[in-house]
Amino acid sequence: MIQFNQVYKRYPGGHEALKDLSFEITEGEMVYLTGHSGAGKSTLLKLIAAIERPTSGSVLVKGQNIRSIKREAIPALRRNIGLIFQDHKLLFDRSAFDNVMLPLQIGGFDHRESAKRARAALDKVGLLAREKANPISLSGGEQQRLCIARAIVNRPAILLADEPTGNLDSDYANEIMHIFKSFHQVGVTLVIATHAENVLTQFPARELHLKQGALL
Amino acid sequence: MSSLIEHLRVLRTTLLRLLLTPNATLLNVLIIGIALSLPVGGYVILKSVQSLTGQLTSTPQISVFIKVGTGTGEVTRIGDKLKQNANIERVDFVPRDVAFKKLQQSTELAEVMGDLSQNPLPDAYIVYPKATDATAMESLRDELKSWSQFDHVQLDSAWVHRLEAVLGFGRLAVAILAGLLSFALIAITFNTIRLQILTRRDEIEVAKLIGATDSFIRRPFLYFGLTQGLLGGIAAWLIVSGSVLLLNHYFGDLTSVYASEFSLLPLSLADSVTLLGFSAYLGWLGAWFSVSQHLWQIEPR
Numbered sequence: 001m002i003q004f005n006q007v008y009k010r011y012p013g014g015h016e017a018l019k020d021l022s023f024e025i026t027e028g029e030m031v032y033l034t035g036h037s038g039a040g041k042s043t044l045l046k047l048i049a050a051i052e053r054p055t056s057g058s059v060l061v062k063g064q065n066i067r068s069i070k071r072e073a074i075p076a077l078r079r080n081i082g083l084i085f086q087d088h089k090l091l092f093d094r095s096a097f098d099n100v101m102l103p104l105q106i107g108g109f110d111h112r113e114s115a116k117r118a119r120a121a122l123d124k125v126g127l128l129a130r131e132k133a134n135p136i137s138l139s140g141g142e143q144q145r146l147c148i149a150r151a152i153v154n155r156p157a158i159l160l161a162d163e164p165t166g167n168l169d170s171d172y173a174n175e176i177m178h179i180f181k182s183f184h185q186v187g188v189t190l191v192i193a194t195h196a197e198n199v200l201t202q203f204p205a206r207e208l209h210l211k212q213g214a215l216l
Numbered sequence: 217m218s219s220l221i222e223h224l225r226v227l228r229t230t231l232l233r234l235l236l237t238p239n240a241t242l243l244n245v246l247i248i249g250i251a252l253s254l255p256v257g258g259y260v261i262l263k264s265v266q267s268l269t270g271q272l273t274s275t276p277q278i279s280v281f282i283k284v285g286t287g288t289g290e291v292t293r294i295g296d297k298l299k300q301n302a303n304i305e306r307v308d309f310v311p312r313d314v315a316f317k318k319l320q321q322s323t324e325l326a327e328v329m330g331d332l333s334q335n336p337l338p339d340a341y342i343v344y345p346k347a348t349d350a351t352a353m354e355s356l357r358d359e360l361k362s363w364s365q366f367d368h369v370q371l372d373s374a375w376v377h378r379l380e381a382v383l384g385f386g387r388l389a390v391a392i393l394a395g396l397l398s399f400a401l402i403a404i405t406f407n408t409i410r411l412q413i414l415t416r417r418d419e420i421e422v423a424k425l426i427g428a429t430d431s432f433i434r435r436p437f438l439y440f441g442l443t444q445g446l447l448g449g450i451a452a453w454l455i456v457s458g459s460v461l462l463l464n465h466y467f468g469d470l471t472s473v474y475a476s477e478f479s480l481l482p483l484s485l486a487d488s489v490t491l492l493g494f495s496a497y498l499g500w501l502g503a504w505f506s507v508s509q510h511l512w513q514i515e516p517r
Binding site: 049051072074075076077078079081083089091093102103105106107108110111150151 | 219221222225418419421422423424425426427428429430432516517
């Protein structure tokens with residue numbers, strides 16, 4: 001599903017974010033990306049979603065090489081990837097429901113079918129009662145769950161989460177990890193960047209540990 | 217089907233967005249409307265003047281009056297000679313009796329004419345030249361003037377030529393104005409859309425992150441430009457039509473005094489459709505330039 005071969009990522013200015021990474025994540029696998037902040041976890045996720053391109057080496061996602069992917073092919077790739085951001089990236093000019101509708105509108109789904117799916121996704125993360133709320137009125141945990149609902153609403157094959165429990169207390173964190181676990185059970189490939197020890201011990205899975213851009 | 221619904225959804229959002237900032241929208245629409253109404257108004261004036269000259273004789277002709285007292289045989293011979301001239305297309309004969317009767321019937325001069333015991337009018341030929349440009353007409357007139365049998369040679373339509381030249385100048389001026397103000401309309405839309413893209417940066421970024429294609433992101437901006445252009449066109453139509461009504465009301469008083477029939481023609485259906493279509497297209501074009509220019513600069517990081 002996801003394959004890294006001798007991947008280097010150097011940012012303009014000379015900072016080397018990733019060094020000689022080679023690993024594979026198979027379909028339906030759940031993997032943690034661990035390491036201190038600045039170790040390259042976010043950069044690695046950005047490479048998978050084609051937000052950044054590797055400086056050298058190859059990144060294969062569902063058979064497509066991110067290093068040489070055409071600009072026009074990126075939207076189709078991203079529709080297969082659910083992105084969950086640390087800063088949520090929600091839109092505050094519309095309701096929670098409309099935020100979740102956005103990927104479906106982009107995908108060109110029928111409106112009635114979309115509405116049904118959006119409500120199902122909101123229900124899944126426990127926010128159905130708040131569908132009309134503006135995201136700015138939601139708590140941090142609720143915003144994170146709304147971001148998850150938006151990421152899963154068009155049923156992507158891959159979910160990428162960057163510190164999804166980052167600034168949440170442990171109850172919220174557990175709740176979110178349970179949601180992820182249920183996706184894992186239905187065959188979604190999950191890559192979760194985290195440095196929360198309690199998460200790693202309570203929900204064990206393979207760990208890719210990064211240190212200064214290199215795999216340990 | 218779902219794509220039609222999608223287009224309708226975008227159109228609805230666009231209209232809501234226009235209504236959300238009523239002052240800015242009104243201002244933009246007015247600026248576009250005023251800018252467009254200038255060349256359109258010029259066009260209306262040109263068309264009205266042109267139709268005025270159309271009512272009058274627009275085929276250039278030369279009238280030649282034969283000396284009074286010339287015999288019938290001689291008059292016929294002159295006619296044949298005129299017909300043989302290589303520069304002349306066609307010749308109409310106006311016998312003095314016919315001209316006299318016509319004059320008696322047609323004008324206020326009838327009373328004066330009725331008192332005349334005999335016909336003072338000469339026989340005349342109306343000559344239609346082959347070449348109708350001013351120089352050819354003038355040289356033909358000079359040639360005919362040199363004939364001894366003619367009392368008077370009159371080039372009737374010199375003023376039509378002059379008016380045509382003025383109209384041609386007017387048409388060029390309107391075309392230049394239209395070109396410049398079309399450019400202004402594109403520039404106005406370009407800037408409006410640029411500001412919109414800047415204020416909606418987050419939305420564009422998020423949309424790109426969750427797999428929106430360029431055309432999906434571009435669409436609402438193009439619709440916005442199109443709608444704004446169309447509204448501007450409607451404003452221009454209202455400005456021009458209102459002005460025509462107002463001016464015609466005033467002309468009505470003025471022209472009844474001078475017994476003339478001049479009035480400004482309202483915009484025809486075809487002209488109106490062209491105006492609205494063109495303004496909508498220009499709005500779309502301005503938006504397209506703006507989006508092409510600015511959208512690629514927004515990439516998620």
